[in-house]
Amino acid sequence: MKIVAAKKILRANDQLAEENRARFKENGAFAVNIVGSPGCGKTTFLESLFRSLDGRVAPAVIEGDIASSIDAERIEKQGVPVVQINTDGACHLDATMVTAAMDGLELDKIELLVIENVGNLVCTAGFDLGENLRIVILSVSEGDDKIAKYPAIFQRSHALVITKTDFLAQSNFNVERVVGDMRRLAPEAEIFQVSALHDQGMDTVADWLVEKCKANGG
């Protein structure tokens, strides 16, 4: 019974996600869902990404948080349009929340819509938001065993960004292990290594996203 209910919720979510995806397409907006643990550096990644993008595409952000508008305020400081979703305790965004947030954006003027999900390496994996691309962020300080321990979210992502590489020198994080684990689970996924706080490696990510947006007609 519980499983059936969960399946129903997921089916309803998938339907709404498809509607979101259609609406993004109609408006020429390329949507990216950013997932990762609390504190892996999702917002710092976005701050650096927008610096690297440097106006090449028109961005906007939907910020998902359980409470507070700390991240939205950080994005706003960069002059990027942002809508805050407070999930009121819920552990992940779903397609309905994104639909509602879209009303706060001028979608036809947006080429890159970034949706920053709640910090959660588990529950965010099962919910399609209608995005075109899912990027999972893993910070060096979290350790190199995370793909083995939380496989679903990595398997369902189109790109892995290894962040906080400035910690590599003083850490036992084995980049080869992580790359190997990711290649096994998601052979097609792009893998990037960055130190977003120091704007290192971010141009490669930005160039890749610009290309995706342009191919989308943005």
Add this chain to the structure above:
Amino acid sequence: MKIVAAKKILRANDQLAEENRARFKENGAFAVNIVGSPGCGKTTFLESLFRSLDGRVAPAVIEGDIASSIDAERIEKQGVPVVQINTDGACHLDATMVTAAMDGLELDKIELLVIENVGNLVCTAGFDLGENLRIVILSVSEGDDKIAKYPAIFQRSHALVITKTDFLAQSNFNVERVVGDMRRLAPEAEIFQVSALHDQGMDTVADWLVEKCKANGG
């Protein structure tokens, strides 16, 4: 309807948790639920804790993971009895899982039973496992805004352990902010600062837990 169902599940869980708590008490075992983000250093904290305890109390561990037995193997290397729970995708432990895991332990010989929860700063907050104490771990590398962003789990914990303090020097983590946020949400909670990887600050935590176990009759 959805909310009612969730309440029912939580009620059933609370009942089972009380049964677990009674069974712990009967056997003189003091149970601690360890929660925190993926990669915050829960297992490293336990490894260092068992070194600091140095046989003063008889420990055992229940390891909760979505997949793999990586953490259980690390605990086993220290000669501490350990039972692995694989949640098969579930984002938190619940009281039933802990009941089942107890069958794999000689509870009457255990004075300190540590339950390492799934890495999740959200979903673990709502589920009482029957523990006597909940410890939340926050690593310096996660940033100092986490209590503001994920308040429930901090509010419901009896102690906060700030880990990876060896990263403080090269980070903008503001300890005062975190301590202040925690004091506001959970004024009674103990607050510790440790670098578990370097066994720093761990004796204070170990002494405090030994006292709790002894007061429990262990």
